[in-house]
Amino acid sequence: MSEFETRPKKLAQRLAPVLAQLQRQAVVETVTHRQQQKRADVIENLVQRQQSAALSRELKKLNNADIAHLLNMLPADKRRTVWQQLDNHNAGDVLVELNDTIAEDLIEITEPARLGIILGTLDIDELTEIADLLPAPLLNQAVSSLEANERNWVERTLSYPQGTVGDNMSKDSLTLNERHTINQAIELVRSTPELPPQTDKLFVLGKHRQLVGVVPLIDLIRHPGETLIEDCMDKDVVTFAPHDDAEDAGQAFERYDLISAPVVDERHRLVGRLTVESIMDYLREVAENQALAKEGLRAGTDLFGPILEGARERWPWLMINLCTAFIASRFISIFEDTIQQLVALAALMPIVASVGGNTGNQTAALVIRGLAMEQIQRGNLSYIYRKELIISLLNGVIWGALLGLFAWMLYSNLLLGAVMMAAVTLNLLLAALIGITVPFLLDRLNKDPAMGSSVVLTFATDSMGFFLFLGLATLILV
Amino acid sequence: MSEFETRPKKLAQRLAPVLAQLQRQAVVETVTHRQQQKRADVIENLVQRQQSAALSRELKKLNNADIAHLLNMLPADKRRTVWQQLDNHNAGDVLVELNDTIAEDLIEITEPARLGIILGTLDIDELTEIADLLPAPLLNQAVSSLEANERNWVERTLSYPQGTVGDNMSKDSLTLNERHTINQAIELVRSTPELPPQTDKLFVLGKHRQLVGVVPLIDLIRHPGETLIEDCMDKDVVTFAPHDDAEDAGQAFERYDLISAPVVDERHRLVGRLTVESIMDYLREVAENQALAKEGLRAGTDLFGPILEGARERWPWLMINLCTAFIASRFISIFEDTIQQLVALAALMPIVASVGGNTGNQTAALVIRGLAMEQIQRGNLSYIYRKELIISLLNGVIWGALLGLFAWMLYSNLLLGAVMMAAVTLNLLLAALIGITVPFLLDRLNKDPAMGSSVVLTFATDSMGFFLFLGLATLILV
Incomplete structure (x- = not known):
């Protein structure tokens, strides 16, 4: 029973009696956390006590993906110690699995000679994956040591912009000729010592290396051995071009339940292979970085990086x-x-600004999601404006009235209450307008609407919140 | 050449000469957008002109995933017309692929008799996938028409909380006995008319249905036919428990490059199968809903829903x-x-509040990412506090001084400038404190730190921004 268990299970079982009485869902999270925490604690402890032999032993128990996960969790100094303990071959595999920020840090502290050896253990897909993180001379050296066709491939891949299919594709795929038989295909699979990861189909190429179809692995089992590939191959293939957007490709992978897909050039020649793993990797990275980018931080910002850099990274946004x-x-x-004459205005004005910002951000979030799901087009834009403006009017009147009532009661000034209500309503209408217009325009300009919308929106609702409230007060109250 | 093209390619080629002169990266996005837009336009046009025969023909050209994508894009009324045109068998497949909000809307407008027939076309994995969206009586009816073992499975699956592995697993998998041979396994695959989607391995069960290993499909080709499964199976399997967190499972899929994995109960009996597709689906949904939840909107909020509901959905957040x-x-x-005596304070105080909120959100974004990547633990928390406080002090002094300079120049009041600088610095320090503490505490309480942090943070930096600035001004200036 124990032979195929994964680590999470083992600990879960040992802890089971203790945890059984806790709430069901909480149990799982606790176990996962504790288990990860525990492993990190063991390693950290060994690093602390400088027990490098025991450390080596512990590390040997883990596979490379787990070591990478562990390094991501360790504080900078201990992370470096563990890294120096890794033997060069494992170090390469670990490097590829690390978060970019952490990988960058470790690359920086590794002496060039060792780094050269480590890079030498990588295949070219792995090399291109971490190419961005390498110092240029080292990358050039690593690339120049490759064979001509591999060098070409790396150089071409690195030339595709980030966020494209080309930037995320891998080189190797199993290819067949359409005149081959199933038996020959089986022979090919058998004679390939290690299949490219996530191989679920073989690619069939025509005379000029152009893609003419695919054969799912499973078909090698299902069809009689003498069948010609051209008679049984699947001709209806989802393909991608290197310049396609990787996020669109992600949607296609989901929509068509793909595991791998060929990447072809404009003449349909096979140039690479895209796998669900690389796409998942990419999508996770995008999601992680988006939260940072929204706050004006660059993707790689390192929580454990140097202080001065950390301070400076925030300057553009601060400005x-x-x-x-x-x-x-x-x-x-x-x-x-006006404020001097009625100082209550100073206390009340931030409420108008803040309520506008908040509801505007709600509208913007809905519009941004609608844009991402392609629900919003020019055709239904007026419907959305109408709907959101009515909602704002409704909520503005209801909640504006409530706020007006408070203002009236606090300052015994009915007109002040009326001004409050009017300003809140108007600012909510403005917030809806901006919350739709700004994301829509950013999307039309091929910018990410999730990024800039909030700044513009808050700026508008703050400025106009103050202006409307104080302006109305000046007209009516003083 | 045309035989295996997918639609994106075709249009891309037709448009190629026109677009070639445009900037390289922009081309792809334009094509994708135009192509999707064009298809939607054709359909919308047909709906508009009530040409149902032509509409049916157009729809027949598309596969169900594409129809679902199209329905997601159409305005509510046209979406409904197209839906009514779909024949019942396709409608079931389409329903499963739709966004939840859209599916809910269409389920609501479908007469129960037709809905019953449509549900009858679904397999039980599909049924459990949309179970949340169905009216209870209809779901009960659909479930009660199943065979006993299927009914059990559906009921058990629906009992797992959202966001668990159990909620996302599917029922069918190909299973073997360890005493079988490779040839028998091949026979099994051949005799299964349709393999469960994303089958990359067969599960090997022992005497009591407990999982003892897996056999990758590819091994059926590689090993001699007489080999016993127990001699060649892979015993080191990543397994999941039904109550495991689906996001943790997603990380494991990425880390170990999984395509499918067995789900086992506490006695290691196989209870289901988790695929990369269901995990990707789930992760995308979570990411989409997170942006809404941050603004206090529930996951299913429909941009095209009724106005009154839309207004009311925003009340809790507004409040x-x-x-x-x-x-x-x-x-x-x-x-x-104090403000009455120096009205400049009213104009300057929102700056102090706003700068605090912005830098606090930066810190919080870094901490939230660090928590998600498990980089932050109790052990290194003090390091992070120290670092972020020093950064805040640095930036507070630098940018506070700049703001102080402005205030001094604008109002010719040196002391006012000094108060400004001091208040900005103090508010940035507070922002860093809150920006670390709140996400960390939420995480410890098993809440999503991405959700509540921003409200608490902005509240603190606004209140304290006003209090610090005006308090210092009262002490020093008046």
């Missing part, structure tokens, strides 16, 4: 936000006289 | 935000006298 806040503040200063 | 904004405003009202 943008200082500018918008500064301009919004100028809208207030227009009405300093 | 939370009104409360926090209201409380922040009370911090200002404490200092109304």
Whole structure:
């Protein structure tokens, strides 16, 4: 029973009696966390006590993907110690599996000679995967040591922009000729010591290396051995071009339940292979970085990086936000006289601004999702404007009235309450307008609407919140 | 050459001469968009002109995944017309592929009799997938028409909480006995008319249906026919438990490059199968909904839903935000006298609040990513506090000084500038504290730190921004 268990299971069983009384769902998470935590603690402890023999032994128990996961979790200094302990062959595989930020850090501290040896253990798909992270001279050296056709391939792959299929494809695939038989295909599979990862089909090429079909592995078992490939191959193939967007490719992988797919050039010659693994990798990276990018941080920002760099990385965003806040503040200063006469306005105005920002961001989130799912087009845009504006009007009147009531009661000033209600309603309408328009325009300009929308929106609802509220107050109250 | 093309390619080729002169990367996106847009336009046009024969013909050209994609894009009324045109068998497959919101809408408008027939075309994996969306009586009816073992399976699967492996697993897998030979396994594959999707390995069961190993499909080709399964099977298998977290499973799929994996109960009996497709589906859904949840919207919020519902869906969030904004405003009202004496403070105070919120959200984004990647533990927490506080101090002094300079120049008041600088610095320090503490605590409480952090953070930096700035001004300036 124990022979095929994975590690999570083992610990889960040992802990089972203790945890059984806890709530069902919480159990699993606790186990997973504890188990990972425990492994990291053991390693950290060994590093601390400088027990390098025991450390080596512990590391040998883990596969490379797990070591990478562990390195991602360790603080910088211990991460480096463990890294130095790894033998060169494992180090290469681990490097490929690491988060980019961590990999970059370890590459930086590794002496060039060792790094050269480590890179030498990688196949060219692995090499291209971490190419961005390598210092240029070392990359050039590694590339120049390759055979001509491999060198060509690496150079071509590196030339595709990030986020394209070409940037995420791998080189090796099993290919057949359409005149081959099933038996010959089986022979090919048998004689290939290691199949490219996630091989679920063989690619069939015509005379000029152009793709003419695919043969799922399973068909090698199902068809009689003498069948000609051209008679049994699948001709209806989902293919990608190297310049296709990798996110679109991800959607296609999901929609057509693909495991691997051929990448072809404009003359349908096979140039690479895209696998569900590389696509998942890419999509996860995008999702992780999006949350950072929304706050104006670059993808690779390292939580454990040097302090000065950490401070400087935040400057562009700080500057943008200082500018918008500064301009919004100028809208207030227009009405300093009004505020002086009725100082309650100063206390109430941030409410108007903040409620506008919040509901605007709700609208924007819906529109951004609609754009991503291609639900929003020019044709139904007016419907969406109408709907969101009515919603804003409704909510503005309801919640504006409530706020107005508070203002009236707090300051015993009915007109102040009315101004509050009107300003909230108007700012919510503005928020809806901006929350639709800005993401839509960014999308049309081929920018990611999830990125810039929030800054523009908050700027508008802040400035206009102050302006509307104080402006109305000036007209009506003083 | 044309025989294996997919649709994206065809249009890309027709448009190639026109687009060739455009910038390389933009081309691909344009083509994809145009192609999807064009297909939707054709269909919409046919719906508009009520040409149902032509519409049927157009729909027949598409596979079900593409029809689903199209329905996701169409405005509500046209979506419904197309749906009514689909024949019942396709409708079932399409339903499974649709976004939940859209599927829910179409289920609602379908007469129960037709819906019953459509559900009858689904296999039980498909049925459990859309079970959440079905009205209870219809689901019960569909389930009760199943055979006993299928009914058991559906009921058990539906009992697993959302976000668990059990909720995402499928029932069917090809299983072998360890005493079988490779030839018998090949026979099994040949005699199965349709393999479960994404079958890359067969599961080997022992006497009591407990999992003892797996045989990759490829091994059926590689090993001699007489080999016993127990002699060639892979005993080192990554397995999951039904209550495991689906996101953790996703990480394991990525880490170990899995295509499918067995799900086993606590006694290692096989209970289901998890595929990379279902995991990708799940992860995409989570990512999509996270952006909405951050703005306080529930996962299924329909951009095209009824207006009143749309308005009401935003109330809880509006209320939370009104409360926090209201409380922040009370911090200002404490200092109304001070503001009356120096009205410049009213114009400057939102800058202090806003800069704090922005940098705090940066820290929180880094911490949330660190938590998700398990880089942050209790052990290195103090390192992170130290680092982020020093960064805040640095940036607070630098940018606070700049803002102070502006304030000094604008209002010719040196002390006002000094107060500005001090308040900005203090608020940035507070923002870093909250930006680390809140996500970390939420994570410890098994809540998603990405969800609640921003509200708490903005509340704190707004309130304290006002309080620090106005408080210091009261102490020093008036």
